[in-house]
Amino acid sequence: MVSRPHGGRLVDRVVRGRRRERLLEEALELPRVELDAGLASDVANIAHGVYSPLEGFLVQEDYESVLYDMRLSSDIPWTIPIVLDVDPSQVAGVREGDDLALFYNGRPLALMRVEEVYGWDRGEYAERVFKTRDPRHPGVRKVMARRELLVGGPVDLLAEPPEPFEAVRLWPKETRVLFEARGWRTIAAFQTRNVPHTGHEYVQKAALTFVDGLFINPLVGWKKPGDYRDEVIVEAYKALIKHYYPRDSVVFSVLRMEMRYAGPREAIHHAIVRKNFGATHFIVGRDHAGVGSYYGPYEAWDLFREFPDLGITPLFVREAFYCRKCGQMVNEKICPHPEEYRVRISGTRLREMIKRGEKPPEYMMRPEVAEVVLSHPNPFIEEGEAQG
Amino acid sequence: MAGDKVEVRISRDLYEKAREFIEETGGFKSVDELVEFLLQEVLSGEEEAGLTQEDEEKVKERLRSLGYL
Numbered sequence: 001m002v003s004r005p006h007g008g009r010l011v012d013r014v015v016r017g018r019r020r021e022r023l024l025e026e027a028l029e030l031p032r033v034e035l036d037a038g039l040a041s042d043v044a045n046i047a048h049g050v051y052s053p054l055e056g057f058l059v060q061e062d063y064e065s066v067l068y069d070m071r072l073s074s075d076i077p078w079t080i081p082i083v084l085d086v087d088p089s090q091v092a093g094v095r096e097g098d099d100l101a102l103f104y105n106g107r108p109l110a111l112m113r114v115e116e117v118y119g120w121d122r123g124e125y126a127e128r129v130f131k132t133r134d135p136r137h138p139g140v141r142k143v144m145a146r147r148e149l150l151v152g153g154p155v156d157l158l159a160e161p162p163e164p165f166e167a168v169r170l171w172p173k174e175t176r177v178l179f180e181a182r183g184w185r186t187i188a189a190f191q192t193r194n195v196p197h198t199g200h201e202y203v204q205k206a207a208l209t210f211v212d213g214l215f216i217n218p219l220v221g222w223k224k225p226g227d228y229r230d231e232v233i234v235e236a237y238k239a240l241i242k243h244y245y246p247r248d249s250v251v252f253s254v255l256r257m258e259m260r261y262a263g264p265r266e267a268i269h270h271a272i273v274r275k276n277f278g279a280t281h282f283i284v285g286r287d288h289a290g291v292g293s294y295y296g297p298y299e300a301w302d303l304f305r306e307f308p309d310l311g312i313t314p315l316f317v318r319e320a321f322y323c324r325k326c327g328q329m330v331n332e333k334i335c336p337h338p339e340e341y342r343v344r345i346s347g348t349r350l351r352e353m354i355k356r357g358e359k360p361p362e363y364m365m366r367p368e369v370a371e372v373v374l375s376h377p378n379p380f381i382e383e384g385e386a387q388g
Numbered sequence: 389m390a391g392d393k394v395e396v397r398i399s400r401d402l403y404e405k406a407r408e409f410i411e412e413t414g415g416f417k418s419v420d421e422l423v424e425f426l427l428q429e430v431l432s433g434e435e436e437a438g439l440t441q442e443d444e445e446k447v448k449e450r451l452r453s454l455g456y457l
Binding site for chain 2: 008010074075167168170173174176177178181251
C-alpha cells in the first residue's frame, strides 16, 4: 500500500472549471506579486499536494517552528521553510484577509489569501537551514538576495506554470494511482540532480531488490553553475532505463523544485515530498543534497534518526565503488578488499572527463548514458546563466 | 497552517485518564496535545479517501497516454 500523504491528506488547491475562469478575471483587478521560476514551482507544488500538508506559504508561527524545531506548529515534521518573499511596496495597503494575485511571466498563476505579512532575518534563516552564513554557499547566496518581508497564507492555483518536461512529469495523485495500478506495495524513491553513473545504478538496484518498485524522481529547476542541465539528466535517465532496467519495475518522472543545497535538512524535505508521491522508502546516500564540505558525508542519516514519525522509511546506502578484485560495483560493507583495488566513482572526475569530451570507462558510466551526455553541446549550467 | 484553537468539552473521567496517561508515558505535553494528535490520526484516515472513480479514470487515461500504463 502506498504511503499515506504527509499530515494525512493530499492537498489539492487546483482551481478548475467555471470558478477558475471567474478567479482568473478577478486576479487582474487584485494587487499583484510577480514570482520567479522557483516560487512559481513552489505554488504549483503546494496546489498539487507535493508539499502536503502545506496549503500555502508559511505564516510566522509555522515559519519559526520549522526554522527552530524542524516541525510545523502542528508538530508535523517539516524542515525547509516554504516562504513567499516580497518588497514592502508590493504589499503596501494589503491587510490580513485580502487576496493577492500571484503572477508568473506576466500572467496570473494563483490567488493567495493573505493571513500574515511579517519580517524575517535572512541570516538567521541561513544559519538554521544551511548551518552557515557563508556567502559562497549557493543556498545562502540565494536566500540573502531575497526580499524583506514574507507573506503567509493559502494559495489557489489558477494556471499551470510552463513545463518543458510535461511528458515525464507526474503529480502525486497520478503516481499514487500508478503505483496502485501496478500493484506496488513498497516503493523506493530516488532523488537526484545528476546524470546517472554506475554508482547510482548500483544503489537504485540494491534498493529495488527489496521493494516492488523504484521511483526515480530527478529535480528540474534552478541549480548551481557546474551542475548538469535538466534536459541532459532527463535524456540520460531515459537511456539508462531503456537499456538496463526492467520496464515494469521503474517509474521515472521529474519534479520541478529548486535544489537548496541544505544537506541534512533538505534530505528530510526530499523524503517528505516523495512520501506525498506515495513512496514508502527513500534512498539516502552519501552527502545527500550537500555542497562543498559544509556537511558531513553521512550527517543526513543522523538527522533522520530524529524523526521516527516521518512516515517514510529511509534506506541508508553507503557509497558504491568499483572493486577490481570483486570485479563489480560494491560498497565497503560487502567488499573485503583494500583501497588499492577500489575505484571511486567521483562525480567531479566524471565532469572533468565529460568537459574534455572523453568517454568515461564503462565501469563508471554506461556507454548509452555517456553518449547522451557527450552529444550535448554543453551539458553543464554556466555561471550567470538564467535558468527557467 | 497553525489556525485558531477552539474549545471542545470531554467528560472529566476521560480527561483524568488522559492526564494519567500523559504522566505515565510522557511524549505529550498536555491533554490538548494528546486529543489533537488522536483526532488528527482518526480524521486523516477518513480524509485520505481522495479521488472519485471518475477522477481516477481520468488520471489513468493520462497515464496511459504518456505510456506509464
